[in-house]
Each structure stands twice: as C-alpha cells, then as structure tokens.
Amino acid sequence: MLQETIPDLSKFVEPDRVRREVYVDPRIFELEMQRIHERVWIYCGHESQVPKPGDYWTVRIGRQPMVMVRGADGRVHVLYNRCPHRGAMLCGDQHGNTGAFFRCSYHAWTFHHDGRLRNIPMMESGYAGTRLSRDNPDCHVKPAARVESYRGFVFASLAADGPTLAEFLGEARVAFDDMCDRAPAGEVEIVPNCFRVVQHSNWKIFLENQLDALHPSVTHQSAGRAAHEVEKEIERRTGKAPLSYHMLSAFATVTIDKWDAFQTLNYPYGHCLLTGYMGLRPRDPDTLAYEAALEKAYGKKRAEEILSVNIHHVLIYPGLSVQPQLQQLRAVRPLSVDRTLTEIWHFRLKGAPEAIYRRALAYYNLVNSPSTMINADDLENFWKCHQGLASAGGDWVSFHRHYGRDVEKDGVVSSGPNMGTSEAPMRNQMKAWVQYMTAEK
Amino acid sequence: MARKTAPKSKAAARTPSAARASGALLQHDVEQFLYRQAELLDTRQWQQWIDLFAEDGIYWMPPDPSHTTWEGMPAIFAEDRNLMTVRMKRLLHPDAWSQRPLWGTNHVVSNVVIEKATPAEVHVRSRFHMLELRRDDVRHFAGSYRHELQRTKDGFRIKLQRVDMTNAQAAYDYVLQAWV
Structure with missing residues (x-):
C-alpha cells in the first residue's frame, strides 16, 4: 500500500544531497520503521541494567514495544511486550522486576522469562477442544527474532535474517571496545539513571548533528564562552579550574580550524566516527592513579595503546550515539516523523578510581541532562530544521561540505586531511539509508 | 496562623503567646524569602537570585x-x-x-512548613507550581522545595536548595533552560 503511494526512494537521495521529504513525510517514516528500525540491530540496554532474574526494562524498537528481561537461566531475553491472549502489554512500568514469571494483569496468563507459556487459567476446562493449546505458537509471548550482546551491550533485531551483530558493528565496535578497555576490569556497569528528552524533529536530524564538527563553535558559542569566562576567573582565584569547565568551554575555544584537524571515519551500514579529544588526559593525581591502575591491569604497553585511542563520538546507525571516553551514550527512539526520544545513559569504568567516574559524571549532568546548557541550543536548531524542511521553500538538504575529497580504503571512507568538518558522515548515513530503504524484501 | 501542636515544655507553656508570635514572625520571614526567590526567577534577575545562595550554597534537583x-x-x-x-x-x-524566542515563567510557592529552626539555621519545605511559556507552548512543572537556610546579618542565605519535581522522572519535552 505504502509503496504504491511513494515514488522511487532511490531518487530521494543523491551522493551529496537529500530530498526534504525524507525528513518530513509520515509515509516515509512508516517505511523507515519497517525497513530499517524493525530489521537492523537496535540497542536495547546494558546487561548490568537487569542484574537479577526477573529484572526488566521496556524499550521501543521502531514502533514495537519490547521488554528486555533477565531470565532465571541468567540469559537476557528481548520479547514483544504483549500478551498473546488479548494483546495487553505485560509490563506497564518503564522498569522493574517481574518475579519468577510474567503475569498478565488482565486474565492472569503467565509466561516464563523467555516468553514460553507457563500457565493459562482454565487451560483444561476452558480450552479443551479449541485450537489453542500449548503447542500452538500463538499462546507464547513472541521474542525478538535475534538477540546478541557485545561486551555487555544488548542489541535485538526483529528480522530473522541479516548480518550478525559482529558483522553489523564491524569496526564501529570500537565504540564499546574503547569504553570497556578503559576500565581496569575490562568492563563497564550502568549508572542506574536514564535522562529522557523528547526532540521535536525527525530522528535523522539528531544523528546527522552528532558528528557535525562545524556546528559546536556556532551553536554552542554561548555556553562555551560563559564557561570559559568562569573557568578563567576560577583559575585566577585558585590556580586551577575543574575539568568540567574545560568540557564546556571547549565548545567555544575549539574553533572551526581546530575541528578540521580531526577526522571522520565512515563505515558500512551507516556507522561513523569523529576523532578528537577534549583534553581528558591531564596530569592531575586522579588521572595518574587511574593510569597506574590501567597499567597494573594491562601492562604498560597495552595501557598506553588504550589511552591513546582518540575518539570524540561514534555513531551506530540508526539508533545509537556513543561517547566512549566519557562513558556515555544516547539511544535514539523515533516516536513519529517529527518527534524523537533520546535515552541518555552513563556507565562506570569497573576498577577505575571514583574521581574518574565523577569527572565524566560532570559531563553527563551538564551536557546530557534535561538542564543541559549545550543540547538546549541543538534542540532549538533541530526544531528549526524540521519546521524549515516541512516548508516548500526548497527541495534539498545540502551535504556538500568537502564532497569529492573523501578517501576510501578497504571499505572505510575517511574525510580528507584537515577536513574534520566534512559532511562525509551525513553522506555515509544517507548511503546506508538508501540501501536499507530500497533493499528487496 | 493556627498553632499545630500544644506546647509541651514548661518554658513554652509559660510564654505561649510570645512563642506563637516569634513562630509566626519566622514563618512570615521565611515565606517572604521564598516569594522573593520565585519573583527573582520570574523577572529574570539572575544575579540577585544567585546572591540568595551562601558562598558554598548548592542548588540541587535530583532525577529520582x-x-x-x-x-x-x-x-x-x-x-x-x-x-x-x-x-x-x-x-x-x-x-x-x-x-531568543518568547520565553517566560510564573512560579507560585505555597504549603510552607518550617521543619527545623535554630539560631543558626532554618530548614523549610514548600510546594511550587511553575508555568512556563516558550513560543506558543505552555508546560507545567510542579514539585517540592526543601531549603536549608543560614541566618546571617543580611537575612537568610541558601546553603542547600533541593528541588524535587513531580515530573522529574518523566521524559522531558524539550529541556529546562534555567533554574526552577
């Protein structure tokens, strides 16, 4: 039905520009949910979010309400949050513990954590002779077609076929490697708090902003300047300002030419990465103690390798933005063509000193919380973009910056030298978008 | 204002009206302070608002x-x-x-209860309701304040203001720009 009313989608995207309908047409949004979000690997949560059997978090994959639950067998399952009887959601809360089994609040059908039917009231007297019996798949809770995790990060795919999680992540798995390797214990654990913010714009506008290295010094000038002034004042008074001021002031003091010195790397499936570091390796006693703990765990050579990884942001298309060096991620949940929920999480490096956690926590609170002094201006721009794209004032969105100067090697496209502000990541995301949207199915 | 509990100690019993008068005065002073703080936010007198805090004062809004x-x-x-x-x-x-866009707030503070009063400090909890206009959109935020106030020669100073928003754990439609 939808296909009949939508023209050839491949004509909506050219290598250096994209039609505005891609962002604002609700029919295209529905198709994106079908062909992208409800097929590819989508991040559900971290294993440490559900430590005990029965612990669950609800999560949205595309348009589907899902629940991630820790089973009595220790495995993490991802199920459709839907009772097979009359369709009621099994978990009405955002998170909790379901006990030894799920129990529907409507007619008390019960299910094991992996979705298998446990019991139906009046199973013998009420259903004898009907076609509903235990061997009918319709009486079990439907699981996600595939669930896999990588270093504790759980993904689900609602399609039975497609690349494995490892194939899908490819080199972009560095998002999780860089984060976990920085823990002396080699793994991270969730900080049990989720900041949730709704943006009044299409989901792609957010993703395209994440690796846009030209925008920070324009969009975030006010917060960067304000932090810089106070940072200087604290330094004048006490000699040293907390690193959190630098995290904010860098938005203004790292000027466009400096962002150009960084680089973007663009991988298959739309994933991409921006290098660049905000000075998280100072020589203060906390950092030195942390580096000593890393050396003890890994040896000097490996510790140095880990610490010299230089990443600002990794984007796992189409739903995850990771800042491994701040142990933070934002999961992107499209709600409708013009509304997008971001779920923002912070992780602890296991085995690292408390001070290292608190340093990243400052960024989580100042930049990623609902009182953010940074994202407030992003969200303003996203809203303006969406409003403008809904207008008939033009047909195209431009991704021409440094187009034609990308360098491809072994399937990885990098922006040219000193072209960190390249729009290569946007081009790469739209390339994947076309592949997903026009794939035969 | 009605007294909540009967005086228990003998000292209080000896001077019930004096104690009542002193309590009522403190209640009045604290309320005026809270009203002033809300007014400074709504009229965007940011520096004067900050100056209500002690040098080591903290403004805190927990997410939980x-x-x-x-x-x-x-x-x-x-x-x-x-x-x-x-x-x-x-x-x-x-x-x-x-x-840049049209943006404004309106705070109402009420239900002011003094939890603790010593010569050095006063702890007080209250409830607030804040209406925010941004462009053409109205949002409502409500919750409770808990102020730990220091008594100084210049009046109260905030040592710690805890803000528990009833909607703290809900998803935020857009974000918060200033203090609530």
Missing part, C-alpha cells in the same frame, strides 16, 4: 526522589555559585539561540 545526596550522583541540576554563573552568562549571551 530516593537520592539523598547530590555528590557523585546523576543530577538534573547540582550547581554551586560558579556553575550558576556559567548558566547565567549563557542565558544572557546574545547568541544563546534557544533564548
């Missing part, structure tokens, strides 16, 4: 009512005067894009 400290915890706000100054300077910067 179960939190008992802001230190080392995720927080929607956990700001000392330096961070408050960053926020103020941002709000006043000409290129704070999200500050």
Whole structure:
C-alpha cells in the first residue's frame, strides 16, 4: 500500500544531497520503521541494567514495544511486550522486576522469562477442544527474532535474517571496545539513571548533528564562552579550574580550524566516527592513579595503546550515539516523523578510581541532562530544521561540505586531511539509508 | 496562623503567646524569602537570585526522589555559585539561540512548613507550581522545595536548595533552560 503511494526512494537521495521529504513525510517514516528500525540491530540496554532474574526494562524498537528481561537461566531475553491472549502489554512500568514469571494483569496468563507459556487459567476446562493449546505458537509471548550482546551491550533485531551483530558493528565496535578497555576490569556497569528528552524533529536530524564538527563553535558559542569566562576567573582565584569547565568551554575555544584537524571515519551500514579529544588526559593525581591502575591491569604497553585511542563520538546507525571516553551514550527512539526520544545513559569504568567516574559524571549532568546548557541550543536548531524542511521553500538538504575529497580504503571512507568538518558522515548515513530503504524484501 | 501542636515544655507553656508570635514572625520571614526567590526567577534577575545562595550554597534537583545526596550522583541540576554563573552568562549571551524566542515563567510557592529552626539555621519545605511559556507552548512543572537556610546579618542565605519535581522522572519535552 505504502509503496504504491511513494515514488522511487532511490531518487530521494543523491551522493551529496537529500530530498526534504525524507525528513518530513509520515509515509516515509512508516517505511523507515519497517525497513530499517524493525530489521537492523537496535540497542536495547546494558546487561548490568537487569542484574537479577526477573529484572526488566521496556524499550521501543521502531514502533514495537519490547521488554528486555533477565531470565532465571541468567540469559537476557528481548520479547514483544504483549500478551498473546488479548494483546495487553505485560509490563506497564518503564522498569522493574517481574518475579519468577510474567503475569498478565488482565486474565492472569503467565509466561516464563523467555516468553514460553507457563500457565493459562482454565487451560483444561476452558480450552479443551479449541485450537489453542500449548503447542500452538500463538499462546507464547513472541521474542525478538535475534538477540546478541557485545561486551555487555544488548542489541535485538526483529528480522530473522541479516548480518550478525559482529558483522553489523564491524569496526564501529570500537565504540564499546574503547569504553570497556578503559576500565581496569575490562568492563563497564550502568549508572542506574536514564535522562529522557523528547526532540521535536525527525530522528535523522539528531544523528546527522552528532558528528557535525562545524556546528559546536556556532551553536554552542554561548555556553562555551560563559564557561570559559568562569573557568578563567576560577583559575585566577585558585590556580586551577575543574575539568568540567574545560568540557564546556571547549565548545567555544575549539574553533572551526581546530575541528578540521580531526577526522571522520565512515563505515558500512551507516556507522561513523569523529576523532578528537577534549583534553581528558591531564596530569592531575586522579588521572595518574587511574593510569597506574590501567597499567597494573594491562601492562604498560597495552595501557598506553588504550589511552591513546582518540575518539570524540561514534555513531551506530540508526539508533545509537556513543561517547566512549566519557562513558556515555544516547539511544535514539523515533516516536513519529517529527518527534524523537533520546535515552541518555552513563556507565562506570569497573576498577577505575571514583574521581574518574565523577569527572565524566560532570559531563553527563551538564551536557546530557534535561538542564543541559549545550543540547538546549541543538534542540532549538533541530526544531528549526524540521519546521524549515516541512516548508516548500526548497527541495534539498545540502551535504556538500568537502564532497569529492573523501578517501576510501578497504571499505572505510575517511574525510580528507584537515577536513574534520566534512559532511562525509551525513553522506555515509544517507548511503546506508538508501540501501536499507530500497533493499528487496 | 493556627498553632499545630500544644506546647509541651514548661518554658513554652509559660510564654505561649510570645512563642506563637516569634513562630509566626519566622514563618512570615521565611515565606517572604521564598516569594522573593520565585519573583527573582520570574523577572529574570539572575544575579540577585544567585546572591540568595551562601558562598558554598548548592542548588540541587535530583532525577529520582530516593537520592539523598547530590555528590557523585546523576543530577538534573547540582550547581554551586560558579556553575550558576556559567548558566547565567549563557542565558544572557546574545547568541544563546534557544533564548531568543518568547520565553517566560510564573512560579507560585505555597504549603510552607518550617521543619527545623535554630539560631543558626532554618530548614523549610514548600510546594511550587511553575508555568512556563516558550513560543506558543505552555508546560507545567510542579514539585517540592526543601531549603536549608543560614541566618546571617543580611537575612537568610541558601546553603542547600533541593528541588524535587513531580515530573522529574518523566521524559522531558524539550529541556529546562534555567533554574526552577
């Protein structure tokens, strides 16, 4: 039905520009949910979010309400949050513990954590002779077609076929490697708090902003300047300002030419990465103690390798933005063509000193919380973009910056030298978008 | 104002009316202080608002009512005067894009209960309701304040203001620009 009313989608995207309908047409949004979000690997949560059997978090994959639950067998399952009887959601809360089994609040059908039917009231007297019996798949809770995790990060795919999680992540798995390797214990654990913010714009506008290295010094000038002034004042008074001021002031003091010195790397499936570091390796006693703990765990050579990884942001298309060096991620949940929920999480490096956690926590609170002094201006721009794209004032969105100067090697496209502000990541995301949207199915 | 409990100690019993009068005066002073704080927010007198805090004062909005400290915890706000100054300077910067549109708030503070009063400090809890207009959109935020006030020769100063928003754990439609 939808296909009949939508023209050839491949004509909506050219290598250096994209039609505005891609962002604002609700029919295209529905198709994106079908062909992208409800097929590819989508991040559900971290294993440490559900430590005990029965612990669950609800999560949205595309348009589907899902629940991630820790089973009595220790495995993490991802199920459709839907009772097979009359369709009621099994978990009405955002998170909790379901006990030894799920129990529907409507007619008390019960299910094991992996979705298998446990019991139906009046199973013998009420259903004898009907076609509903235990061997009918319709009486079990439907699981996600595939669930896999990588270093504790759980993904689900609602399609039975497609690349494995490892194939899908490819080199972009560095998002999780860089984060976990920085823990002396080699793994991270969730900080049990989720900041949730709704943006009044299409989901792609957010993703395209994440690796846009030209925008920070324009969009975030006010917060960067304000932090810089106070940072200087604290330094004048006490000699040293907390690193959190630098995290904010860098938005203004790292000027466009400096962002150009960084680089973007663009991988298959739309994933991409921006290098660049905000000075998280100072020589203060906390950092030195942390580096000593890393050396003890890994040896000097490996510790140095880990610490010299230089990443600002990794984007796992189409739903995850990771800042491994701040142990933070934002999961992107499209709600409708013009509304997008971001779920923002912070992780602890296991085995690292408390001070290292608190340093990243400052960024989580100042930049990623609902009182953010940074994202407030992003969200303003996203809203303006969406409003403008809904207008008939033009047909195209431009991704021409440094187009034609990308360098491809072994399937990885990098922006040219000193072209960190390249729009290569946007081009790469739209390339994947076309592949997903026009794939035969 | 009606007295809540009968005086228990003999000293209080000897001078019930004096104690009542003193309590009523304190209640009045505290309420006036809270009203003034709300008014400073609604009239965007940011520096005067910051100056209500003690030198080491903290403005704290936990994301979860179960939190008992802001230190080392995720927080929607956990700001000392330096961070408050960053926020103020941002709000006043000409290129704070999200500050350009029509934007205003209206706070109502009520249910003021003094929990503790010593010669040095007063702890007080209250309830607030804040209406925010941004462009054509109205949002409502409500919740409770808990102020730990120091008594100084210049009046009260805030040592710690805890803000528990009833909607703290709900998804935020857009974000918060200034203190609530």
